Every structure is written in structure tokens, then in C-alpha cells.
Amino acid sequence: MSPVVSAKDLGLVFQTNDGPVHALSEVNLDINQGDFVSFIGPSGCGKTTFLRVIADLEQPTEGTISVNGMTPHEARLSRAYGYVFQASALLPWRRIDQNVALPLEITGTPRAQINERVKQVLDLVDLSGFEKKHPWQLSGGMQQRVSIARALAFEASLLLMDEPFGALDEIVRDHLNAQLLDLWKRTEKTICFVTHSIPEAVYLSTRIVVMSPRPGRVIDVIESTLPRDRPLEIRESAAFLTIAHRVREGLRAGHSYEE
């Protein structure tokens, strides 16, 4: 089976007023169907940039990348992925159901089909009954769940998530992590997940990509030994701590040359 995302010698240089910034350098990575891949690293390590390259929101300056066997541009035109941003980016003048319906309205989906799909994905994120609310009436965690539902609306097999729970408190985050795992198991999506929380990365992922900054590069790819069924308590198991330790070591190694 060919990988969903395949990057070869990928590099991206931003031209800024302070000279070129190497956001990504020599990134080689394959992401397989059904993987839950976390990208972890300090700010400026290019993890968000890599996600944006997959989404065709940034153009690489070196190397090649394919998404579903296509260029990212073709993949975007065929709506191959759903994207969840750091902030929920819900449109305040649209009700919850209308916000989730937005991508489907843009593709010109028939109304009956939209209604059915909206109901389905809101159910998937456990928000049935909130259809007629406006975003400000929901908590931050609920808003982010709506934005996940919106990203699922397309039925794309690839879900790109850029620190979706970064702005939420830890209690809500734990809850949403468990919910996301559940959703991932049920929908069998491929998920790329950017985070800077080590426990979050270890708890969620089948693979963890550790990155270092300036230039942004991959320094370690860790295959998780945890089973797919993960209760929250698994975070106290020895296997969990071993992986977390390796992630921490990787992050430390990536930082060492700076000091």
C-alpha cells in the first residue's frame, strides 16, 4: 500500500527581511494509511510548516512531497484532507450546524445531503443537540470539537491537526484526547497531529516525529509500542514512560547545539 503522505528531501526556506529562514530541511517521511502521527518539537522547528506544506498552504522550495499520490495542490483541489487549526476559527455569525455545513456548501453539496452529514459528524464529536447554538454559547473545548466536526465533513481520509488543543486546559485536553482516539478508531482516518506536549504525543500516536529547530529537521521517528486501545491510565505504564523518555531525549539532543 502506498503511503498517504510521502516527503523526500523536503526543504522550505522563507525569504524574510532578516534573510532566509530554513523552516524545513531534508525531511524524509512516509505516513501510512491509518497512522496517527504526532509532530513534536519546540516552537520554530517547522512542525506546523510541514503540516501546511501537506495542506498546500505553503510551497516547498526543495524536494518532493505527495499526498494520496498527488501533489499537495491537486490533493487540496480534490479536498483530500480536513484541517483543524490552533483556534477553532468558527464563524461567529453562523450557528453550529451552519459552521459545520460551510465546507459542504462551498462544494455545492445538495441541502438534504448536507443536513444528513452535519448530523452525522456532530454526533461523532458528541455535540448532538447543539446545532442551533452560536459559537459564543459554547466552551472553548466544545468549539474545538465543532471545528473537528467541520474538518470531518468532507469525508476526507486524512485529518491534519495543528495544535488543536493547545489553548485548552489540561482537564479538557485529557478528555478531548480520549475522545479523539475514539474517533480515530471509529473512522480509521489517517491523522497528522502537531503538538508540543509530550504526554499528548505519546498517548495519541502510533508514530511520533521529533523535530528540532533552525533548520527544522526530523531527528527521531518513534514507533509506538502501545496497543491501539488506550485507556487514560496507560499514561502511567512503563511502556508509556519509556517512549516519553525517548521523546524527551530526542528534544534535548535537538536543542543541545544551541547553547
Next chain:
Amino acid sequence: MTAWWRTNKLIPILTVVAAILLFWYAMAVVMNSPWQIRLNERAGAEVGFTEFVLQTYDQAKPVLPVPHQILAVIWDATVNTDINSPRSLAYHALVTLSATLWGFAFGTVLGILLAVAIIHNDASDRSLMPWIIASQTVPILAIAPMIVVGLAAFSITGLVPKAIISMYLSFFPVVVGMVKGLRAPDRLELDLMRTYNASAFQVFTKLRWPSAMPFLFASMRVGIAISLIGAVVGELSNAAGGGLGVRLLTGSYNGQTIQIWAALLLAAALAATLVGLVGVVERLVARQMGART
């Protein structure tokens, strides 16, 4: 619990109104007294203070008329006068109002169209914006007569030139506000639309236009007030068609200060009402768009 006199807004408002009225009535005595003293000298009348003050409030052409004189004239020229009579202030107010509303409507549409052109095209941003700003640096008092006279050469008189002057003034705040408003969506929201592969038209209707609504209404509040000024200035250049501006003009020709103030107060009340109406529509739209209530 906060005491009622701290939360109630009526008392501070009434205090300010009372202070203004007190100052007004005091100034009327000061400004009208030289003429009253001469009148009394000529008549050889010796009057007491109270009677003198009342005399200064009862001149036919006072330097500063007092509020009750002005309100009496407004009452007389609206309620007690046939609306079709050229002496009716209501008639003149309606003439001004129609020019204001037409100018405002076209100005708003023009402003929105220019803003749309500007945000979608960098060339039009650079080519249009300087001219739009330049258009507002020229005094309207200088342009208004040229528009009135110029259009009269093509036998276009009455409502149209006034509405054009109103439009000339009111499109500006709408352009400036809408350029800002249509650019209000942040990077995140634009990226989101890009991941959906939305067309420019879809981005406009589903994101930019709704985002711009608060800016549009802020601009329209300014726009409608200066539309009224435009209509009045247009009327100053052509006394034939009537309107509050004409009442101002004929009042000043004849030294009818009360008439001037009556037209002035009516214009101000009209402007306040129009701005208030825009505010009402704004609240209705905001409620429709699910704003916090």
C-alpha cells in the same frame, strides 16, 4: 446593590441638558440686550430687570433666539401649516430628506463597490485610493455650486444635483470602512477557506461580507449624517427647489434669526433621527447574525 442614582442614566443626561439651557438663556440676555436697551431708550421706557429679561426673549429678530421662541416657530411652521405650503418647515424638511436618502443610498452602494474593487485588485487599490482621499480634501462648499450649475446646464435641477453632492460626501466613510471590514478576516479564516478550495466569490459572500457588517454600519452612521450636510449645502447653491438649506439662506438674507435656528434645529433633529435609525437596523442585523444579546 448599586444605588439607583448611580445606575440611572436619566439624571446625568438631564443635568447636561439643563446646564445647556441655562447657559443659552443667560447668553440670550447678554447678546440681545444692546438692541433692547436702544429700543427702550427710543421709547423712553424705564423697565425693571425681570421685564427687561422677558423683553430680550421676545424680540422679532434677536441676535440669539431662545429655545422656546424657536420651538414655537417650528410648531407653527409644521403642525399649524399646510404641508404643501412653501412656508411649511415639514415640506422643506421632506425636500431635504429625500435628497439625503437618495444621496446616501447611492453613496453607500458606490462606497461598497469601490471597496470591493480595492480589496480584490492591488492595482485599483493604488490607483483609486489616492483619488478617493483627494476628493474629500476639496471643500464641499467649493464643489457644490459647480455641480449645481454644471448640471443645470444640462437642465438637471432639483433633487439630482443635491443627491449627487450627498453621495459625494457619504461614499467616503463607506469606502474606508468597507476596505477595512472586507479585510477583517484573519489569516486563519482565509486559510480555512483555502483548504476548502473556495472561489473568490465564495470567500466574499461567506466570509468577507459578513465580517464587514459592523464596519459597514459604523460607516453608514457617519455617512447618513454627512449626507444631510451635503443636501443642505446643495440647497444653499440653488434656492429654487426649497429645503432646509433654502430656509437657512432666506433666513439669513432677511435677518430672520429665529427662522435660521428653526431650520438648524430641525436639520439636527433629522440627522439624529437618521443616525438612530441606522443604529436600529444595525441591532436588527446583529441579532440576525447571532450576536450576544
